[in-house]
Amino acid sequence: MARAAKAVIDLAALKHNYLLAKSLSSGNKAVAIIKANAYGHGAVVVARYLADVADAFGVACIEEALELRAAGIEQPIALLEGFFTADELELIEQHRFITAVHSQWQIDAIAASSIKTPIQVWVKFDSGMHRLGFNAEGFASAIAQLQSLPQVASLVAMTHFACADELESDYTETQIANFHAACDQFGLPVCMANSAATLHWPQTHGDWVRPGIMLYGASPLDQKTDAADQLKTVMTLSSALIAVRELPAGEPIGYGRRFVTTEPTRVGVVAMGYADGYPRHAKDGTPVAVNGQMTRVIGKVSMDMMTVDLTNQPDAKVGDPVELWGAQVDINEVAACADTISYSLYTGITNRVPRIYS
Incomplete structure (x- = not known):
């Protein structure tokens, strides 16, 4: 008899949680975050099950994205950390990946590339997380450069929140204000909301939301809320x-x-x-x-x-x-x-x- 340890994955609950993210954001597009093997739930199985409803999938690196393409996943796939070396751009073009851009060297690499089919770029603004992204001056320059490149098809402005899970913190409001001050002049589609922001900060929902941990039924919030109570354990x-x-x-x-x-x-x-x-x-x-x-x-x-x-x-x-x-x-x-x-x-x-x- 086999050892009894097992992890049972409720795929119907997974889909419920994805559709909850969509409904909370008034039907805006949602990137299902399935990096790190779908948070341990199995990226290929999760992607296949969500394929009929997901607007896009989000991963950390090109290896994760290639695994999904090899499994027959055709939806847009966003590389949330972008590319790590310039030679990945050929694969990004070939497989129609969306790439984040957070540093000047990445813009220079795109400009120097021989891409024939323009790629989609999500350009990252550092609104206060201070991990990846351009500051306000660098962001304006990055937008201007990327818009001038024939290798770039379209842009989305994105950022990431440091404290959206802390409902009493005012730092998310500060980050939102910083983001709008830097981005509103460009009129780009925006992607701000992670799981915590999707569940609690409706002013962050923008054009895209990025549900991650909430897909799997765990609330990231430090308090109970009506929205978080609707999550189903996966x-x-x-x-x-x-x-x-x-x-x-x-x-x-x-x-x-x-x-x-x-x-x-x-x-x-x-x-x-x-x-x-x-x-x-x-x-x-x-x-x-x-x-x-x-x-x-x-x-x-x-x-x-x-x-x-x-x-x-x-x-x-x-x-x-x-x-x-x-x-x-x-x-x-x-x-x-x-x-x-x-x-x-x-x-x-x-x-x-x-x-x-x-």
């Missing part, structure tokens, strides 16, 4: 009990003896560990569900196994199901208990965990 990470132990008070569990029983304790051993992608630093008390009943992690997570508290489940037995995150166990709560974020957990699921699509 991935359920689950396994099963492989042993049940009865320990008296005063006994340590797991590496380092981090957890010591304070009363007679029923302990379940689960076939799931950090080699599967479950966070090693999950604290005692991290939520899990056994047989649909909420309980907690006790003891350090090891490479292939973890231990959970079954004291309140006297009938739990080997083979019983365990949900690590999903519809019942909120991945954001698991992430908080491991001092990380849902993005890290999703993308960290390893290849030895089979993805099962439903």
Whole structure:
């Protein structure tokens, strides 16, 4: 019998979340962000399932884009970090990729290229993230240069928000103002909104939105909102009990003896560990569900196994199901208990965990 660890992917929920992003942005175009293997959900399967509704797909690099084209995906694909070397421009032209441009050297490379079929460019403005993009003076120059090049078919102005997930922060308003001050004079289509902005900042929706983590059912927001409550969970990470132990008070569990029983304790051993992608630093008390009943992690997570508290489940037995995150166990709560974020957990699921699509 196969090891029980698995990640079940609800594709109908995925499509629901994409269409929610579209509806929140009044039907504007939406780039489905499927970089990093669709946040661990399987980029090719996700792209194929969304192909009938997605306006475009977004990836981090040309390798991810080429994988989609090789799988028969024909929708526009945006390279969100642009190209890394000038020789990628030939592939961008050949496969009709959209490329971000964030630096002068990229403009120079396009100008020096032998592109015959003009390409689509999304030119990035640094509105305050201070990671990639042109400042206000550089942005105006970049627009002028790109508009003059025969190798460029069209432009979209884009930016990225640093704090859109923090609903009480005023920094997003500052970034919006910076963006409009730099961009409005050019009259270009705009793409501003990531998942957090799509869910909460309607003034950022522009012509394109870029739903990422929200596609997979996890809210990036630091508070509950009506919009975020409409998201449906896509991935359920689950396994099963492989042993049940009865320990008296005063006994340590797991590496380092981090957890010591304070009363007679029923302990379940689960076939799931950090080699599967479950966070090693999950604290005692991290939520899990056994047989649909909420309980907690006790003891350090090891490479292939973890231990959970079954004291309140006297009938739990080997083979019983365990949900690590999903519809019942909120991945954001698991992430908080491991001092990380849902993005890290999703993308960290390893290849030895089979993805099962439903």
